[in-house]
Structures are given as C-alpha cells and as structure tokens.
Amino acid sequence: MHMFFVLSRLAWRYLWRNHRRTIVMLSAIAIGAWAMIFMTALTRGMVDQMIEDGVSVIPGHVLIHDPDYLDDPSVNNRVALNDAELDERFGDAGFVSWASRVRVPAIVTSERESRGVTLLGIDPQAERGFSFVDYDDVDGRFLEGPDDKGVVLGAKLADTLETRVGKRVVLMSQDPDNEIADRGFRVVGLFHAEMDATEESYAFVGKRTAQDMLRIGNSVSEVVFVGDDYRDVEPIYEKVAALVDDSVRVSRWTEVDTYLGTMMGMMDGFMLIWVIVIFLALSFGLVNTLVMAVFERIREIGLMLALGMKPSMILGQILIESMMLLAVGLLIGDVLAWATIKPLEGGIDISIVAEGMEMFGASSTLYPSFNIDDVILANVVVMILGFLASLSPAWRASRYEPVEAITKV
Amino acid sequence: MTAVRCIDLCKTYRQGDQDIKALDHLSIDIEKGEFVCLMSPSGGGKTTLLNAIGGLDIPDSGEVWIADERIDQMSKGQLADLRLANIGFVFQAYNLIPVLSAQENVEFVMQVQGIPAAERRDKSHAILEEVGLKGLETRRPAEMSGGQQQRVAVARAIVSRPELVLADEPTANLDSKTSAELMELFTELNEHHSTTFIIATHDQRVQAYAKRLVRMLDGRIVGDAEQHAA
Ligand SMILES: Nc1ncnc2c1ncn2[C@@H]1O[C@H](COP(=O)(O)OP(=O)(O)OP(=O)(O)O)[C@@H](O)[C@H]1O
Ligand SMILES: [Mg+2]
Numbered sequence: 001m002h003m004f005f006v007l008s009r010l011a012w013r014y015l016w017r018n019h020r021r022t023i024v025m026l027s028a029i030a031i032g033a034w035a036m037i038f039m040t041a042l043t044r045g046m047v048d049q050m051i052e053d054g055v056s057v058i059p060g061h062v063l064i065h066d067p068d069y070l071d072d073p074s075v076n077n078r079v080a081l082n083d084a085e086l087d088e089r090f091g092d093a094g095f096v097s098w099a100s101r102v103r104v105p106a107i108v109t110s111e112r113e114s115r116g117v118t119l120l121g122i123d124p125q126a127e128r129g130f131s132f133v134d135y136d137d138v139d140g141r142f143l144e145g146p147d148d149k150g151v152v153l154g155a156k157l158a159d160t161l162e163t164r165v166g167k168r169v170v171l172m173s174q175d176p177d178n179e180i181a182d183r184g185f186r187v188v189g190l191f192h193a194e195m196d197a198t199e200e201s202y203a204f205v206g207k208r209t210a211q212d213m214l215r216i217g218n219s220v221s222e223v224v225f226v227g228d229d230y231r232d233v234e235p236i237y238e239k240v241a242a243l244v245d246d247s248v249r250v251s252r253w254t255e256v257d258t259y260l261g262t263m264m265g266m267m268d269g270f271m272l273i274w275v276i277v278i279f280l281a282l283s284f285g286l287v288n289t290l291v292m293a294v295f296e297r298i299r300e301i302g303l304m305l306a307l308g309m310k311p312s313m314i315l316g317q318i319l320i321e322s323m324m325l326l327a328v329g330l331l332i333g334d335v336l337a338w339a340t341i342k343p344l345e346g347g348i349d350i351s352i353v354a355e356g357m358e359m360f361g362a363s364s365t366l367y368p369s370f371n372i373d374d375v376i377l378a379n380v381v382v383m384i385l386g387f388l389a390s391l392s393p394a395w396r397a398s399r400y401e402p403v404e405a406i407t408k409v
Numbered sequence: 410m411t412a413v414r415c416i417d418l419c420k421t422y423r424q425g426d427q428d429i430k431a432l433d434h435l436s437i438d439i440e441k442g443e444f445v446c447l448m449s450p451s452g453g454g455k456t457t458l459l460n461a462i463g464g465l466d467i468p469d470s471g472e473v474w475i476a477d478e479r480i481d482q483m484s485k486g487q488l489a490d491l492r493l494a495n496i497g498f499v500f501q502a503y504n505l506i507p508v509l510s511a512q513e514n515v516e517f518v519m520q521v522q523g524i525p526a527a528e529r530r531d532k533s534h535a536i537l538e539e540v541g542l543k544g545l546e547t548r549r550p551a552e553m554s555g556g557q558q559q560r561v562a563v564a565r566a567i568v569s570r571p572e573l574v575l576a577d578e579p580t581a582n583l584d585s586k587t588s589a590e591l592m593e594l595f596t597e598l599n600e601h602h603s604t605t606f607i608i609a610t611h612d613q614r615v616q617a618y619a620k621r622l623v624r625m626l627d628g629r630i631v632g633d634a635e636q637h638a639a
C-alpha cells in the first residue's frame with residue numbers, strides 16, 4: 001500500500017512532465033469515451049423505443065396459443081380452452097393483467113378500397129390497462145364491450161380506405177370450414193398510434209362479435225398476460241406454464257416477435273463491440289504514448305533500479321501511469337457524455353429522416369438514454385483492455401539493465 | 410570483518426574489433442570501515458569495478474562478495490534488495506530523478522525502504538543542511554547547478570546510513586571548499602559509524618582524505634598503499 005502510494009506519486013509526476021502529450025492523450029481518451037457512451041445512448045434509446053413500441057403493439061409479455069398458431073395464425077389454430085375454462089383457470093390466479101382474444105388475418109373493404117389487416121376480437125375492458133390504443137384518444141369512440149357491433153380502425157387505414165366514422169365497411173375472413181366468413185360493421189372509432197404501420201395494420205371488433213362472425217363458438221386465438229416489465233417475463237412465464245398442459249403452447253413475447261427479441265439481445269453485444277472498436281483505435285495512441293514515455297526515461301528507470309527498486313516496481317509504476325491516464329480521460333469523457341446526453345433525454349426530433357427509420361420499426365422521436373450500466377461497462381472494458389495493452393511497454397521498461405540505462409548518453 | 414571481497418574479476422568489452430579488458434584478473438579485499446580511494450587514468454576500470462561491487466553489472470568471471478554473501482550469482486530482485494538495504498551510491502554521470510525535488514530525491518531510497526514520512530523528513534532536512542543545501546529542498550534538479558545536484562546525490566547516498574558507500578567522482582563539479590566539506594562529512598561517517606567508503610576519483614584533494622589508495626591501470630591494480638590521513 002505504501003509502495004502503491006510511492007509509485008503513484010512518481011507516475012503522476014511523470015504524467016505531467018510532458019503536458020502536451022498527456023493532454024493530447026487525455027483528450028483522445030475523453031473523446032473516445034464520450035463517443036462510446038453517446039453513441040450507445042442514442043442506439044439504446046432507439047432500440048428501447050422500438051421495443052417499447054413493438055411490445056405495446058403485441059401486446060402481451062407471455063402468450064398462450066395453439067401449438068401450430070405461430071406458424072399458421074389461422075382460425076383453425078385456436079386455443080384448446082374455451083372462454084369459460086380460461087376464466088376458471090386464470091381468473092383467480094393473481095395475474096396483474098390478462099385477456100383472451102381472437103386474432104386472425106382478414107380483409108377490410110370500404111366502398112372504394114380493400115386492405116389486408118389483422119382482425120382483433122377483444123374484450124375492451126380486459127385490455128384497457130395495456131392496449132397500445134389510448135381509448136380516450138379515439139376519434140369517435142372505442143369499443144364498449146365484447147358484444148359491440150362496431151369496428152375501430154387506425155386513422156391512417158381509414159384514410160387509405162377513404163372511409164370515416166359512421167360509414168360501413170365489410171370484414172372478410174375464413175371460418176374453420178374454409179368458408180368465407182364476412183360481416184358488415186359500422187366504423188365507430190379511429191385510433192391513433194405512434195407509427196403509421198400500426199394504424200394501418202389492425203381492426204378492432206368485439207370478441208363475441210368476432211366469434212359469431214367466424215363461427216368459432218366461444219374459443220379464442222390467444223391468451224395474453226402482461227406484467228410490469230417486458231424485460232423480465234420469466235416469473236409470469238413460469239406461472240402460466242404451470243397452469244396449462246401441452247395442448248397449448250406458452251411463449252414469451254421474444255419468441256413471438258423474434259425481430260424485436262433478437263434486437264434486444266443484440267443491443268448488448270453491439271454495445272460491447274462498439275466499445276472495443278473505439279478502444280482499439282485508442283489503444284494505438286495509448287501504447288505509443290507509453291512507449292515514448294518509457295523511452296525518454298530509460299536512464300531514470302535505470303537509476304531507480306540501481307538505487308534498489310525492484311523490476312516489479314518499475315512495472316507497477318508504468319501500469320499505474322497508464323491507469324491514471326485512462327481513469328482521468330474516462331472521467332472527463334463520462335462527464336462530457338452525461339452533459340451532452342441529459343439535455344437530449346427529452347427527445348430529439350428526427351422526423352426528417354424518420355420515414356426511412358420507420359422501415360425497421362423506429363418512431364420519429366429519439367430519446368437517448370444515459371444508462372449507467374452502459375457507462376460502467378464502457379469504463380470497465382476500457383480499463384481492463386488498457387491494462388492489458390500497457391503490460392508490454394511496462395514489462396519492457398522493467399527489464400532494462402541498470403548499468404546500461406545509466407551509462408546510456 | 411571483510412566488507413567487500415573481489416576474486417579474480419574479469420570484464421571484457423568489445424569495441425569494434427578490439428577487446429577492451431575493463432577488469433583484468435582483479436582481486437581486492439576491503440575491510441569494514443575502510444576509506445578507499447580508487448585512482449586511475451580515465452578508462453582504467455574504476456567505474457566498472459564499482460558497478461561490479463554494487464551488483465549493477467555482472468563480471469564475466471570471478472567472484473564478488475559483500476560482507477559474507479556472494480552477489481555475482483544473485484537474482485535481480487535480491488540484488489535490488491541488497492543495494493536498497495546496504496549500499497549508498499553516487500554515480501558518475503546520472504544521479505537524480507528529474508521529476509522529484511531535492512528533498513524527494515534524498516528521501517527516495519528511504520521511501521522505497523518504507524521509512525515513515527516524519528522520520529524521512531527529519532533525516533532529509535538534516536542531511537541537506539549538512540551538505541549545504543538548506544533552503545533548496547523544493548528545487549527540482551533542473552533548477553540546481555551541477556555542484557548542487559552532486560551534493561543532493563551525496564546526501565541521498567548517505568542519508569540512510571548504509572554500511573557501504575560507492576561514490577564515483579563525488580567531487581566533480583564542486584569547488585574546493587564544498588568538496589572539502591563533503592570529504593569531512595564522509596570522514597566523520599567513516600569514523601563514527603564505521604561506514605565503508607570506496608571512492609573513485611581523479612581529484613588530488615579527495616585522495617588526501619583516503620586511508621588507503623588503490624591505483625588501477627587497464628583493469629589491474631598497480632598500487633595499493635595505506636596512508637595516514639592528512
Ligand atoms: N558499456 C561499455 N561498452 C564498451 N566499453 C566500455 C563500456 N563501459 C566501459 N567501457 C570501457 O572499459 C574501460 C574501463 O571503463 P571505466 O568506465 O571502468 O573506466 P573509468 O576508470 O571509470 O574511467 P573514467 O575515469 O573516465 O570514468 C574503458 O576503456 C571503457 O572504454
Ligand atoms: Mg568512471
């Protein structure tokens with residue numbers, strides 16, 4: 001400990017002997033750290049947003065389907081339990097939110113246009129807490145119950161179909177016998193969503209109305225369960241799985257929406273790669289700085305060895321010097337990143353480029369998120385890699401022969 | 410008791426296609442408490458011998474003993490410990506760590522030895538005063554004259570009271586008054602603490618303080634005489 005202090009003081013003095021070089025290197029490390037964290041914050045913000053938008057659209061953290069439904073989401077692949085049995089099984093099991101619904105592909109036709117949509121037959125009260133539709137922000141009204149005879153479309157879809165509240169549309173799908181199942185609906189409401197794609201994709205009708213139309217009695221396509229955090233669905237998953245047999249399939253949302261699921265998993269990997277790439281760029285400067293710093297004090301190192309310092313102390317001294325450089329640089333970079341990200345956390349309007357972004361599911365406002373775990377990861381990775389990169393110059397410094405070093409002119 | 414024993418030391422340097430015998434079958438015994446002056450024309454092998462005794466350089470053949478330990482086969486770490494604990498050095502060419510102040514340079518060895526800060530400060534202040542550098546404690550080497558730097562180096566060599574002091578031209582750069590003061594200091598340490606001194610020098614004034622004069626030429630000892638202090 002005492003020796004650590006002695007070596008630290010020497011290291012610190014040497015660091016500031018060549019101000020210019022140290023400041024240049026500090027700036028490089030600080031900018032590198034800033035870039036790591038800032039870039040990660042942007043990406044993290046984008047991905048978080050994408051996932052949140054995506055998860056809110058699914059919606060549901062754990063889902064029950066017929067084992068074949070995910071491959072073929074048709075009306076034939078229904079959950080083997082009917083409404084009454086579902087109620088009996090899950091009603092009192094203590095789930096925060098759960099709902100069952102009909103979910104089949106359908107075609108909606110107005111007087112002028114037709115579009116393919118996903119028909120959702122829902123019980124609006126059961127889904128109130130987690131639906132991606134804000135029931136109060138609907139032009140007209142939202143569905144009032146499972147028996148509602150109206151349809152709620154996305155505002156964008158209504159535009160495309162050139163229809164509006166009060167007009168009639170026809171929804172068409174298949175019944176279990178592959179017969180056309182269709183029915184006229186009055187448009188009672190138009191919902192708004194973050195993304196146009198969402199507004200174009202869904203048509204909401206009452207669950208019972210949908211069951212009648214499709215002639216499926218009181219069976220449903222899926223049962224969904226929603227917890228508090230989409231990142232942590234394991235407890236719900238296990239609870240649900242314990243309540244059913246293998247006539248149905250229980251999935252986490254990441255298995256249903258593999259795109260988003262993969263995205264979430266990739267984010268951490270991406271972060272690490274990004275940190276390492278920037279570090280590699282930095283490491284050349286770092287190693288070069290150390291090699292220079294060692295080279296210009298060969299004699300002093302020789303002198304210290306001659307006076308009775310052990311080679312390991314020289315090694316330690318150079319390593320401490322490198323760690324100090326990194327730590328100070330990182331600290332500046334962290335503060336810089338914090339100072340630039342915090343003001344932007346309210347959101348950056350990227351609507352100019354948002355048309356293109358929506359292609360892969362991002363919305364037009366980007367909320368960078370200063371994530372302390374990411375900051376820690378970046379700092380720890382840089383310190384560890386920096387330590388490793390410094391080993392070689394430090395080792396070489398400790399191998400000098402005292403006489404050679406002293407007599408060198 | 411023998412402080413230093415060298416047996417049949419050889420050290421050859423190659424310069425171009427010429428072999429230079431810096432040490433040529435050299436043997437010498439130095440008792441504890443001796444005050445030895447090594448003299449030779451330039452290139453006679455004084456520095457090479459001091460480096461061998463201090464474990465800074467390993468001779469090609471022969472044995473070096475410090476007290477009753479053979480050092481020419483020790484590891485780097487053992488040699489470092491030996492130097493740290495037992496030997497004070499004044500080097501011929503390069504002595505001070507430029508990023509440390511005079512006082513910090515003097516304390517350097519004590520610091521590596523792990524001596525507490527208060528004790529270090531007291532000792533370094535006292536010794537700097539003795540070598541006539543009171544008031545210059547916080548100067549960096551670059552802010553001192555060659556003679557002042559030399560005195561800082563001497564102060565560092567003796568501050569922790571080593572048993573053996575190896576000094577290579579300690580009075581180079583010093584005026585005769587300062588060099589006389591320094592030699593008085595050495596003599597006093599030698600007499601009161603029986604510190605062994607081996608001093609390589611050209612300086613006639615230094616030779617006058619020596620109790621034993623060893624003359625070298627081309628890596629060999631060509632004269633070895635006791636003398637009574639002036
Ligand atoms: N590293 C080296 N490489 C080659 N030759 C060397 C080396 N060190 C010393 N020598 C040679 O060895 C011989 C002895 O050198 P040494 O430095 O021991 O002499 P010295 O008595 O200390 O001389 P000076 O009074 O000039 O300090 C000289 O001829 C010198 O040129
Ligand atoms: Mg010499």
